[in-house]
Amino acid sequence: MEDLLKPDVGVLLLTVCNFLLLVFLLKKFAWGPIIGALEKRENQIESDKQTAANARQSAEELKKELDERLAQISNEAAQKMAAAVKAGEAQKEQLLAQAKEQTERMLQQAKAQIEAEKNQALADVRGEIAQLSLLAAARVMQRQVKEDTADQIVAQVLEEVKRK
Numbered sequence: 055m056e057d058l059l060k061p062d063v064g065v066l067l068l069t070v071c072n073f074l075l076l077v078f079l080l081k082k083f084a085w086g087p088i089i090g091a092l093e094k095r096e097n098q099i100e101s102d103k104q105t106a107a108n109a110r111q112s113a114e115e116l117k118k119e120l121d122e123r124l125a126q127i128s129n130e131a132a133q134k135m136a137a138a139v140k141a142g143e144a145q146k147e148q149l150l151a152q153a154k155e156q157t158e159r160m161l162q163q164a165k166a167q168i169e170a171e172k173n174q175a176l177a178d179v180r181g182e183i184a185q186l187s188l189l190a191a192a193r194v195m196q197r198q199v200k201e202d203t204a205d206q207i208v209a210q211v212l213e214e215v216k217r218k
Contacts, residue, residue, distance in 0.1 A: 186211050 190211040 183215060186215060 190207055
């Protein structure tokens with residue numbers, strides 16, 4: 055058992071040679087591709103970061119353009135609404151003016167018709183008064199009565215006129 059605890063120089067030399075051979079083979083065949091893959095991955099990550107930054111900048115520019123366009127559309131909509139309100143007000147004023155004009159015309163026609171009917175009624179009343187006056191004068195003449203009787207006849211005629 056003591057042999058197991060003592061280091062063997064041959065085995066030690068062989069282990070060191072194997073280790074150095076392994077390091078040489080790893081350096082020649084594995085480290086290059088591993089380091090290349092790591093560098094490639096690092097470059098890819100950097101490229102992705104740059105692409106993401108460009109995409110973010112494009113998105114911000116697009117958002118800015120869309121905000122400007124939205125503001126422009128809002129302004130256009132407000133202008134169109136104002137124009138529509140103004141046109142509506144103008145149409146309302148025009149309709150009110152037409153209605154007022156028509157009302158005035160109808161009022162003038164009604165006044166003219168009332169005036170004509172009034173004149174006709176006055177003419178009818180005057181004619182009737184004239185007839186009654188003539189009738190009263192004829193009665194007065196037929197009776198040849200005193201003045202008191204004439205006053206009574208005139209009063210009767212006036213009463214008849216009032217009743218009609």
